[in-house]
Amino acid sequence: DAKTTQPNSMESNEEEPVHLPCNHSTISGTDYIHWYRQLPSQGPEYVIHGLTSNVNNRMASLAIAEDRKSSTLILHRATLRDAAVYYCILRKSGGTSYGKLTFGQGTILTVHP
Amino acid sequence: NAGVTQTPKFQVLKTGQSMTLQCAQDMNHNSMYWYRQDPGMGLRLIYYSASEGTTDKGEVPNGYNVSRLNKREFSLRLESAAPSQTSVYFCASSHTRWEQYFGPGTRLTVT
16 A cells, blocks of 8 residues: 655644645555644644545645656645644545555644644 | 444443444435544545445454444444453544544544
8 A cells, every 4th residue: 555654743833734745655546635634632634635636625735746646745834723633634535445444654744823 | 414423432341341322314324334443543434335335444444343233224333342442433434435524433442
């Protein structure tokens, strides 16, 4: 299975944009790129997902490289509430891997006031 | 909507004891999942149920059993708890193959 590589930790200041990188050089054509985040002492929360094109939603934007070997989660204006562990996950679109998410260690994002 | 609820929130067991973790969702989702998270680690899939009446093993199923009681409920049973099963357990559900919704977790300590 394709794996993802993320920095262990990143820091940001409140109200500044944050770019969280993810490398997935062995991604296959049927892998979707998902991002989840986990706030302290809570369960993970879905953020965004995409396949080839850049995606935007109310929480964040996802920028996917043309070769799909890397992606970046963009938080446009970080708030203290965005301090969390961010997981970049490759999710197969079908077959026996239905629904399965494989979590790595993620990136710990610290937001400074 | 309550979303995904889990009971209990905390539990301490002695080695060899058994217990069942309960999970329920009120979003009419077809699929449900059980994960465990050890300190400083990401989540690992224990079992999942793609639809009512079906269950399948995930990455770390040994020592666990599951029951998909109905569309709403998915329980996880530890028949003979071991200290290695000390962890935080998360239940999740999803309607499509996209976003999963997670419960608040159960913190289990086995002494």
